[in-house]
Amino acid sequence: MNLTDRLIVHDDQMTEEQHQRSLFRKTLAFMTKKWWRTLFLLLILMGIFFVADVVIVNPRSATVIMTLNYEQASDGLTPNATRFNMYEIKTEPVLQATIRYAGLEGRLTTDELSGCILVEARHEGSSGDENFISTSYRIEFRNPGTIPERSAKSMLLLLCKAYREYFYENYAVSKTTAGRGLDDLDISTEYLSRVDAFALKIGQIERYAEERMNESGDYRDPTSGLAFSDIRIRAQNLRIFDSNNLQSYVIYNALSEDADILRDQLLYRKRMAKINYDKKLASYGVNNEGIDIYDKAMTSIYMIPTINDKSQISIYMAMTGMDKMVEKADEDLIEAIELFKKMESDQTIADAVVSRPGSKEQQAKVEELLERLDKKINVLFADLVTMDQAYESTHVQRYMMFNGPWSAHTLRAALIEAALMTLAVAVIGFGVIYLVLKSKESDGQHV
Amino acid sequence: MRSRKNRTHEKGLPESQDGIAAVIGEVEKAEPPVPEPEAEKAEPPVPEIAPDAAAADAAKEIGEIKKRKWAGNLIRGLAVVILCLAVFFCAGDMASRHYQITFYQEICRFLTGNIRIVFISDLHSREYGQGNADLLADIAALSPDLILLGGDMINWNDTDYEPVLETCRALTKLAPVYGVPGNHESERIYNAGDQDLYARFENAGVTMLRNESKIVRIGDNSVQLIGITGTEDGFERNGAQECMTQIPANRNMYRVVLAHVPVLFKEKLASYSYDLGLAGHAHGGVIQIPRIGGLYSAEEGFLPAYSRGEYELRNGASLIVGGGLGDAGWLPRINNRPELLVIDVNWC
Structure with a gap:
C-alpha cells in the first residue's frame, strides 16, 4: 500500500475532526494522483495569461526618472535659491492641473490622485556620503483602475507636464527686465529729459544683456542666430552714438519745448548738484583732517601670514584706518569735480535756452531724431525679449529632464503578481473540488 | 495506465519485465527468422547476448518515440497557449469596447502658451454612446483648442452618415474643427457618386483641407494647418506637392501637416519643414504585437513601419499615427484598442 492509498483509507472509527482532515488529504491525493498533469498545464496557462495581462494588456503602473540639471540642485535648492521639495509634485495645484489636463474633473479627486503617486530619491552615483543630496528622482504612477481609458503612462506624462509648468512658474521665470518691460520714464516733454530717459532705457537693456552674457556667454538664438553679446553691442552703439549725439545736439542748440520751464528745471538740478557738491567737499575735508591727526604709530604696514587648506602660505597686507580715509577722500574729490562740471553745464x-533759443526747424529735427531713437530702442528691446523667451524656454527644459515613462512592472514583479493570482485560482479550484468530494461523501458515496 | 507504462519505459530498465518482454516480442516478430546451426543447438543456450542487445535497441527506439511524442506534445501545447493568448487578448479587447485616450507631449518654443489638439481618425461611422455622447463628453472634458479629423470618418458604403455629421456639428461647438478626407470619403465620392460629401461636412462646420493650408489663431499663437490628401502615388498629380512647396518658410508658428495615409510622410513629406505630422488609416496594424508594433497595413504589408504611436521623421518632425476609433472590415483588433489622441503642444 503506497502513500496515496494510505491517505485515502477511510476509517469508520474516526472522529469528526479526523474525518475532515482525512477528507482534505483525500482531496489532495485525488488531485495529485489523477489530475496532476492537467492541473500543471492549467497552472502554467494561467500563469502565462496573468503575466501577459500584467505586462502587456494592463500595465497598471508607469515610472519616470526626473533629473534636475541646474547648479543649485546639488545644494537642494531651486533655481531661485529657495528650498527644493520633491513632494511639491503632490501638492494641490499640480494635482488639480493634472486632473484638468486629463479631463477627469469631477471623476477623480486630488486625494485619490495623490494616492497613486510615489516619489523617491535615487541615489545612483552617490559617494556614500550621508549628506549627499539627490538630483534625480523616481516618480511612479499606479493606476487606481477607476480610469481605465487613460493609461498609467498617459497620466504620468500629464503629471510631469503639470509639475514642469508649476516649477517654471514658481522657480524658474526670471522677474527681470525682459519679463517686466522697460521702465516708463517719459515723465517730461522736454527734449533733454526725453534724451535722458532714452539713455536710461538703453542702459537697462545693456545691463540685462550683460547679465545674460555672464550666465551663458555662448548662447545663440537658434532662429535669429543672435547672441546676447550682439544685443549688448547694439545697445552700446545706441548709447554712445545715437543718444549722446542727440543730447549734444539738444544742448548745443539750446532746444526746448518751453524755455522757462527748462531753465527752472536746470537751475533746480543745479541746486541739487550744489548740495551734493558741498557734501562731497565737506566729506573730503573731514577725511583730510582725519589723516592729519592720525597717530603716526598706527600707520605702519602690517603683514599677516595665512595658510590655506592646501597648506599654501600667503601674506596679506592689512589696511589701516588711515588707508580707508585716503580712499574715501579721493572718491569724494572725484565726485565733487564731476558735480561741479554738471553744475557749470546746467x-x-x-x-x-533763454538768450538764444533753437529754431523751429531744429525742434522739428530733434523730434524726428527722438522718434527714430525711440523706434530703435523698441526694436532692440523686442529682439531682446524674443531671445530671452527662447533662452528661458531652453533653460527650463534643461532644468528638469524626464526620462521615460515606461511600464513600471519589472518581469520579476509581474511574475510575482502572476504567481499570486495563479495560486489564488489554484486554491479556489482546490476548494471547489474539496466541497464536491465532501458533498459526495455526505451522500454516502465512496470517495 | 498509459502513463504508467511510459514512465516505466523511460527508465529503460526492466523494472517491470512485462513491458520490455512485450517490446522484445514485437521486435522479434518484426525481424525475419534466422535459422540456427545444428551445432549451436546442442550447446547450452546463451540467452543473455541477443535479448540484451534487443532490449537496448528497443529502449533506444522507445526513447526516440518518446522524444517525438514530447515534441508533438510541445507543439500542440504551444499551439494551445498561442490560441489561448489570442482568445484572451481578443476577449480583453472585446470586453473593453471603449476607446482609450492617448496623450502625447510636444514642445515648441515659438509658442507663448500651450495648445491642445484632439485628433480623431478612422471613426468609420462608429458610435460611442447614443450619438457619440461618450466621445463628445470626453472631448469636452479635455478642453481642446483645436480638433482635427484624420479621415475615414464614414464608411464608403454607408447608407446614411448623418450621425457622423451630427457628431461633427457638436464638435464645432467645442473647438474649431479641421479635417482631411480619407480613402473611404474619396471612394464614396468617386465610386458611390456622393458629390455633396465635402459640402455636407463643410455645412456641419468642418473645414476640409484638400491640399491647402490655413492659419488658425489660438490665443496669442498661430498654428498653420496643412491638409494633404491621397496616397504617395498621386502626390505630384493631385496638387499635394504644389501645396507643400508653396508654404512659406515662416517659422514663427507651429506647423501641423495632416494626412490620412501615414506612409505618405515617409515617402513624400519628410523633406518639407514642419513640426508635427498626424495620420491614421493603419488601424494600429490590426494586431499589436508587444515590442514589435502592428502586424499588417494595406500599404506596407506585414510589420508596417508606421501603424500606431509616435515616430521621428527625417526632417526632425514628429509623426503621430492614431490607431483609429473604428473599423471598416471584419478583422478583430487584438491588443489594439481604439484610441482618441490628445496632443499637447507645450511652450516649455
Whole structure:
C-alpha cells in the first residue's frame, strides 16, 4: 500500500475532526494522483495569461526618472535659491492641473490622485556620503483602475507636464527686465529729459544683456542666430552714438519745448548738484583732517601670514584706518569735480535756452531724431525679449529632464503578481473540488 | 495506465519485465527468422547476448518515440497557449469596447502658451454612446483648442452618415474643427457618386483641407494647418506637392501637416519643414504585437513601419499615427484598442 492509498483509507472509527482532515488529504491525493498533469498545464496557462495581462494588456503602473540639471540642485535648492521639495509634485495645484489636463474633473479627486503617486530619491552615483543630496528622482504612477481609458503612462506624462509648468512658474521665470518691460520714464516733454530717459532705457537693456552674457556667454538664438553679446553691442552703439549725439545736439542748440520751464528745471538740478557738491567737499575735508591727526604709530604696514587648506602660505597686507580715509577722500574729490562740471553745464544751458533759443526747424529735427531713437530702442528691446523667451524656454527644459515613462512592472514583479493570482485560482479550484468530494461523501458515496 | 507504462519505459530498465518482454516480442516478430546451426543447438543456450542487445535497441527506439511524442506534445501545447493568448487578448479587447485616450507631449518654443489638439481618425461611422455622447463628453472634458479629423470618418458604403455629421456639428461647438478626407470619403465620392460629401461636412462646420493650408489663431499663437490628401502615388498629380512647396518658410508658428495615409510622410513629406505630422488609416496594424508594433497595413504589408504611436521623421518632425476609433472590415483588433489622441503642444 503506497502513500496515496494510505491517505485515502477511510476509517469508520474516526472522529469528526479526523474525518475532515482525512477528507482534505483525500482531496489532495485525488488531485495529485489523477489530475496532476492537467492541473500543471492549467497552472502554467494561467500563469502565462496573468503575466501577459500584467505586462502587456494592463500595465497598471508607469515610472519616470526626473533629473534636475541646474547648479543649485546639488545644494537642494531651486533655481531661485529657495528650498527644493520633491513632494511639491503632490501638492494641490499640480494635482488639480493634472486632473484638468486629463479631463477627469469631477471623476477623480486630488486625494485619490495623490494616492497613486510615489516619489523617491535615487541615489545612483552617490559617494556614500550621508549628506549627499539627490538630483534625480523616481516618480511612479499606479493606476487606481477607476480610469481605465487613460493609461498609467498617459497620466504620468500629464503629471510631469503639470509639475514642469508649476516649477517654471514658481522657480524658474526670471522677474527681470525682459519679463517686466522697460521702465516708463517719459515723465517730461522736454527734449533733454526725453534724451535722458532714452539713455536710461538703453542702459537697462545693456545691463540685462550683460547679465545674460555672464550666465551663458555662448548662447545663440537658434532662429535669429543672435547672441546676447550682439544685443549688448547694439545697445552700446545706441548709447554712445545715437543718444549722446542727440543730447549734444539738444544742448548745443539750446532746444526746448518751453524755455522757462527748462531753465527752472536746470537751475533746480543745479541746486541739487550744489548740495551734493558741498557734501562731497565737506566729506573730503573731514577725511583730510582725519589723516592729519592720525597717530603716526598706527600707520605702519602690517603683514599677516595665512595658510590655506592646501597648506599654501600667503601674506596679506592689512589696511589701516588711515588707508580707508585716503580712499574715501579721493572718491569724494572725484565726485565733487564731476558735480561741479554738471553744475557749470546746467548753468550754461539754462542761460542759453533763454538768450538764444533753437529754431523751429531744429525742434522739428530733434523730434524726428527722438522718434527714430525711440523706434530703435523698441526694436532692440523686442529682439531682446524674443531671445530671452527662447533662452528661458531652453533653460527650463534643461532644468528638469524626464526620462521615460515606461511600464513600471519589472518581469520579476509581474511574475510575482502572476504567481499570486495563479495560486489564488489554484486554491479556489482546490476548494471547489474539496466541497464536491465532501458533498459526495455526505451522500454516502465512496470517495 | 498509459502513463504508467511510459514512465516505466523511460527508465529503460526492466523494472517491470512485462513491458520490455512485450517490446522484445514485437521486435522479434518484426525481424525475419534466422535459422540456427545444428551445432549451436546442442550447446547450452546463451540467452543473455541477443535479448540484451534487443532490449537496448528497443529502449533506444522507445526513447526516440518518446522524444517525438514530447515534441508533438510541445507543439500542440504551444499551439494551445498561442490560441489561448489570442482568445484572451481578443476577449480583453472585446470586453473593453471603449476607446482609450492617448496623450502625447510636444514642445515648441515659438509658442507663448500651450495648445491642445484632439485628433480623431478612422471613426468609420462608429458610435460611442447614443450619438457619440461618450466621445463628445470626453472631448469636452479635455478642453481642446483645436480638433482635427484624420479621415475615414464614414464608411464608403454607408447608407446614411448623418450621425457622423451630427457628431461633427457638436464638435464645432467645442473647438474649431479641421479635417482631411480619407480613402473611404474619396471612394464614396468617386465610386458611390456622393458629390455633396465635402459640402455636407463643410455645412456641419468642418473645414476640409484638400491640399491647402490655413492659419488658425489660438490665443496669442498661430498654428498653420496643412491638409494633404491621397496616397504617395498621386502626390505630384493631385496638387499635394504644389501645396507643400508653396508654404512659406515662416517659422514663427507651429506647423501641423495632416494626412490620412501615414506612409505618405515617409515617402513624400519628410523633406518639407514642419513640426508635427498626424495620420491614421493603419488601424494600429490590426494586431499589436508587444515590442514589435502592428502586424499588417494595406500599404506596407506585414510589420508596417508606421501603424500606431509616435515616430521621428527625417526632417526632425514628429509623426503621430492614431490607431483609429473604428473599423471598416471584419478583422478583430487584438491588443489594439481604439484610441482618441490628445496632443499637447507645450511652450516649455
